[in-house]
Amino acid sequence: xxxxxxxxxxxxxxxxxxxxxCFRCGYCKFTQNFSDFNCPSYRxxxxxxxxxxxxxxxxxxxxxxxxxxxxxIANVLYAxxxxxxxxxxxxxxxxxxxxxxxxxAARVEAVNNGFCPEKQKVLLERTENREMFNPYGEIxxxxxxxxxxxxLPDNAEWVYFIGCTSNYRQKNLRDATLNFLKKAxxxxxxxxxxxxxxxxxxxxxxxxxxxxxxxxxxxxKNTGAMKVITSCAGCYRTLKKDWSKFETDLGIEIFHTIELxxxxxxxxxxxxxxxxxxxxxxxxxxxxxxxxxxxxxxxEVLKQIPGVELVEMKRNRENAWCCGAGGGVKIGYPEWxxxxxxxxxxxxxxxxxxxxxxxxxxxxxxxxxxxQKYSMNFEIIDIIEIFDKLDYxxxx
Amino acid sequence: xxxxxVFEQLEHIVGKDFVSNREEDLYIYSxxxxxxxxxxxxxxxxxxNVEEVQxxxxxxxxxxxxxxxxxxxxxxxxxxxxxxxxIVMDMKRMNSIIEINALSKYALIEAGVTTGQLLSFLNExxxxxQPPVPDAPPSATIAGNVLIHGSGYLSQKYGNHGAMINxxxxxxxxxxxxxxxxxxxxxxxxxxGPIPDLIGLFISSFGTMGIVTKLxxxxxxxxxxxxxxFGLLNDPNDIPNILLKITETGLAEDVLIGMQDKPDWMKxxxxxxxxxxxxxxxxxDSHIKIFxxxxxxxxxxxxxxxxxxxxxxxxKPIFAAAAADYRKGGxxxxxxxxxxxxxxxxxxxxxxxxxxxxxxxxxxGSRLIGGTHNIVMFFSYSFNxxxxxxxxxxREALHETNKLALELGGIPWKAELSGQQLILKKMDPNYKKLxxxxxxxxxxxxIMNPGNWxxx
Ligand SMILES: Cc1cc2nc3c(=O)[nH]c(=O)nc-3n(C[C@H](O)[C@H](O)[C@H](O)COP(=O)(O)OP(=O)(O)OC[C@H]3O[C@@H](n4cnc5c(N)ncnc54)[C@H](O)[C@@H]3O)c2cc1C
Ligand code: SF4
Ligand code: SF4
Numbered sequence: 001x002x003x004x005x006x007x008x009x010x011x012x013x014x015x016x017x018x019x020x021x022c023f024r025c026g027y028c029k030f031t032q033n034f035s036d037f038n039c040p041s042y043r044x045x046x047x048x049x050x051x052x053x054x055x056x057x058x059x060x061x062x063x064x065x066x067x068x069x070x071x072x073i074a075n076v077l078y079a080x081x082x083x084x085x086x087x088x089x090x091x092x093x094x095x096x097x098x099x100x101x102x103x104x105a106a107r108v109e110a111v112n113n114g115f116c117p118e119k120q121k122v123l124l125e126r127t128e129n130r131e132m133f134n135p136y137g138e139i140x141x142x143x144x145x146x147x148x149x150x151x152l153p154d155n156a157e158w159v160y161f162i163g164c165t166s167n168y169r170q171k172n173l174r175d176a177t178l179n180f181l182k183k184a185x186x187x188x189x190x191x192x193x194x195x196x197x198x199x200x201x202x203x204x205x206x207x208x209x210x211x212x213x214x215x216x217x218x219x220x221k222n223t224g225a226m227k228v229i230t231s232c233a234g235c236y237r238t239l240k241k242d243w244s245k246f247e248t249d250l251g252i253e254i255f256h257t258i259e260l261x262x263x264x265x266x267x268x269x270x271x272x273x274x275x276x277x278x279x280x281x282x283x284x285x286x287x288x289x290x291x292x293x294x295x296x297x298x299x300e301v302l303k304q305i306p307g308v309e310l311v312e313m314k315r316n317r318e319n320a321w322c323c324g325a326g327g328g329v330k331i332g333y334p335e336w337x338x339x340x341x342x343x344x345x346x347x348x349x350x351x352x353x354x355x356x357x358x359x360x361x362x363x364x365x366x367x368x369x370x371x372q373k374y375s376m377n378f379e380i381i382d383i384i385e386i387f388d389k390l391d392y393x394x395x396x
Numbered sequence: 397x398x399x400x401x402v403f404e405q406l407e408h409i410v411g412k413d414f415v416s417n418r419e420e421d422l423y424i425y426s427x428x429x430x431x432x433x434x435x436x437x438x439x440x441x442x443x444x445n446v447e448e449v450q451x452x453x454x455x456x457x458x459x460x461x462x463x464x465x466x467x468x469x470x471x472x473x474x475x476x477x478x479x480x481x482x483i484v485m486d487m488k489r490m491n492s493i494i495e496i497n498a499l500s501k502y503a504l505i506e507a508g509v510t511t512g513q514l515l516s517f518l519n520e521x522x523x524x525x526q527p528p529v530p531d532a533p534p535s536a537t538i539a540g541n542v543l544i545h546g547s548g549y550l551s552q553k554y555g556n557h558g559a560m561i562n563x564x565x566x567x568x569x570x571x572x573x574x575x576x577x578x579x580x581x582x583x584x585x586x587x588x589g590p591i592p593d594l595i596g597l598f599i600s601s602f603g604t605m606g607i608v609t610k611l612x613x614x615x616x617x618x619x620x621x622x623x624x625x626f627g628l629l630n631d632p633n634d635i636p637n638i639l640l641k642i643t644e645t646g647l648a649e650d651v652l653i654g655m656q657d658k659p660d661w662m663k664x665x666x667x668x669x670x671x672x673x674x675x676x677x678x679x680x681d682s683h684i685k686i687f688x689x690x691x692x693x694x695x696x697x698x699x700x701x702x703x704x705x706x707x708x709x710x711x712k713p714i715f716a717a718a719a720a721d722y723r724k725g726g727x728x729x730x731x732x733x734x735x736x737x738x739x740x741x742x743x744x745x746x747x748x749x750x751x752x753x754x755x756x757x758x759x760x761g762s763r764l765i766g767g768t769h770n771i772v773m774f775f776s777y778s779f780n781x782x783x784x785x786x787x788x789x790x791r792e793a794l795h796e797t798n799k800l801a802l803e804l805g806g807i808p809w810k811a812e813l814s815g816q817q818l819i820l821k822k823m824d825p826n827y828k829k830l831x832x833x834x835x836x837x838x839x840x841x842x843i844m845n846p847g848n849w850x851x852x
Contacts, residue, residue: 020725020782021725023429023717024726026468026534027717034515034534035516046414046442047486048424048486049421057427058420060782073420
C-alpha cells in the first residue's frame, strides 16, 4: 500500500555540501507543462528570492558567509508551504529530492541563530506545554473518553493515531474515522497521544522531536499494536518519513486510513447500500501526494463509491496546487494561506464539482476557511466523512 | 541620487509589495547563474504596466539612477547585473498574452511572458502553432531571448529569434512610449516593415536603448511529425561539408553538432543531430533515408539511438539544464559565438584545447542559424560555484574563448562585459561612433544599463 518514499538527507550526506548545486534555472517554479508558476511562494511574492532557487542561494550565501542571518532571510525561508512542487520539477536528480529538506534544515539553523519568527515559535511553545502537547493550545485529550465511548480495548492490533488537527479542530473527521474502523471491525485502540511533531519539524524547531517520538512509540507499543493508522496526511508523512530519521526501525507499520479503505474495497468487503450522487473533485494533500507518492488510492476509492462522479482539477497529482496550510504558513501567514486555498477553490469551480474531497484534516481546515472567506458554497469533505453519510456494510 | 527619495517614489509608483531594497533581495539580484562576480544593486522593482515603466524611467532620469531591465535573467553572462548600481526592473508582472493571431501567425505579448508560458499556452489553445523558444529553462522570457539574437530549434529553418520580431512597444530612456514595426502604422502587429527599421537598435543592445514592454513575435506551423536523426563524424574537418549537404536538402528544421569528452563513449566523435519534420510518418521515413545517404557520403555514420535518448532530444527544454549540471557544482556559462562556417573546424579544435588547458572537460556544440549563413557555437564551461578559484578559472577560460572566436572571424554572442570590450576593440570605429551617438541622443543621462557596450 502507499507510494514510494522519496529520499531524505541522511547523516552521511551533509546538506551544506550540496546545496550550492542549485543553478537557479527555475524549473522548480513551474507546473510540469510550464503553464504557470506553481510554487505558491514565488507566485505570491514574485521576487526571485522567493523561488526555490532563491532560497537555495540564500542558504548557500549564509553557509559561505556572504550574507548574515537577519529576519528578512528568515522570512523568505519560512514563506514556503513545503509543498514539494519544486521537488517534482527540478531537473537535477539526487538533488531535487532534498529541496524541502534543505529548507527545513535551514529553518533549524534559523531557530539556532535566534531567527525563528514569533508566530511560528508559538507552535513549539504549545507543543512543549505539559498541559497541551499539541500546537493548537488545547488542553491535552488523553482520549480516554473516546475510548470508552467507542468501547475500545487497552490492547489491540492497531492504534488509530488521531493527530492534533483531527482531535482538536476536525472532530467530525475523527469521528467518521472511528465509526469506519469500528464498522470494519478493526481491532484498534487509541493512545494518549502527543503531537507527531509535524508542525515543529516543518518549522525547524526540532529539539524535542525525539522525545515526543519516543513517548508516542512507547504508548503505541504498550497497547501491543504493531500497526498504526492515521487519518492525517501530515501525521502520515511525519510518522513514516521523519520518525525514521531518528530511529531506523520503528517496529511498527504505518498506514493512512484511505489505504485501509482501499484494501477493504479490493477485497470486496465493503457492500454499499446507498449512493452518493455528487460531482466531486479531489485535492491532493502535498504531504500525501508529492511527499509520499500517494495519488491514486484516494481516487480509486472515490471511483468505487456508487453515485460519485469524480472530476479532476486542472492541476492534479504531482502538479497539484497546494492548499497553502503546510510548512507553518497557516500560522505564520494566515491570510496568505487562505488566499492560496482560494485559488484552489477557483480551480475546483471550473470542474463544476459541488464538493471538494481530500484526506487531510489540515487541508480541510484551510480549504474550509477559504470557502467561507470567499463565500464559495462548496462542501469540503474528507473521503472518510463520505463513508459516514453512506449506508454500507462490511462483510467478512 | 537620493536613495530614500527614490525608494519612496518607487513605492508610490508600483506599490509597497513590488519594490525592494531588502538585503536578501539585493543579494539575489546581484548575481546570476553564470560566472560573473556579484555586483551591487540598489533596488528591485516590478512594474505592472507600461505607465509604471514610464514613471520609473522618468524618475531614473530625474535622479540619474541606472535602470536594468530583466526578464528571466538567464543569459549567464551577467547582463542583468547592474554595472553601476541602480534599479533592476524585473518584468515578470507584465505577463499577459494579449493576442494570438492565427492568420498572420504572431503572438502579441507583454515583456514578462516566459518561454514556458507561451509554449504551454499555444500547446493547449493553438496546437498547430509553435513559438520560437531557446533551449534555455522555461523561465527565460520571450522578450529577453529575442532581444539578444536568441536561437532555438526553428532557427536553422527560419533564422535567429531577433529576426522574428514583428514589432515592439518600447519605453524610451526619456520616458516616451514608442511603437515600432507595422503596429506603428496599423492595428495589426503582423510585420516589421516596410518602414525604416529601427527595431534592430533594441536587439543585442542589452537594454541600453530602452525598455520593451510589448512585442509581437512570429509563430510557426507545427509539423505533425518530428524526428531526430543522429550521425557520427570522426574528424571536425568534415563538419562544413556535412552541414552543406544537410542544408542543401532543405529538409532539416534544426541542426546541432556536439563534441564532448564526457560521457566516455562520446569522446573522439563529432555528433550530428538533425531534426526532420513531415506531414506523415512515410514522409519522415523517406527523409531519414535521405539523411542516412547524406551521412554516408559525407563520411559520417548514421547512429541508431536508444528510445530514452531520442525522447530526451525531442523534449529539448528538459535536456538543456542537464548540461549545466555536469560538475554538480551549480555553475555553468558558455561562450556562444556566432561563427562563419569556414572556421568551424578550427573553433572545435582550439576550443577543446582551451578547455583542456583550464582543466575543464571539453563540451562544444553548435547550431545552424538560417542554413549555413551563421552558426552559433557553444564553448561550455561548468564550474563549482562553491569554489571561487574554479569560478575564476571558468572566467579566464571564457575570456580566452571570446578572444579565439574573434580571431576566427566570429563574434561572441550575449557577451559579458569583458567580451563586449573585446568586440568593441575590433569594431569599425565609425560603427562605434554611430552607436554611441544614437545612444547619447536617446539616453543623454546614461541611465539605461550603463557599463554595457561602453565605448571608452
Ligand atoms: C541552460 C541554458 C541553455 C540556454 N540555451 C539557449 C538557447 O538554446 N538559445 C538561446 O538563444 N539562448 C539560450 N540560453 C541563453 C538565455 O537563457 C536565453 O537566451 C534567454 O532566453 C534569455 O532570456 P531572459 O529572459 O533570461 O533574458 P535576460 O537575461 O533577463 O535579459 C537578456 C538581456 O535583455 C535585456 N532585456 C530583458 N528584458 C528586456 C526588456 N523588456 N526590454 C529591454 N531589454 C530587456 C536585459 O537587460 C539583458 O541585457 C540558455 C541559457 C541556459 C541557462
Ligand atoms: S532548485 Fe533545481 S530547478 Fe530550481 S533553480 Fe535550483 S537547480 Fe534549478
Ligand atoms: S516547497 Fe513549495 S512553496 Fe516551498 S519552495 Fe518548493 S515549490 Fe515553493
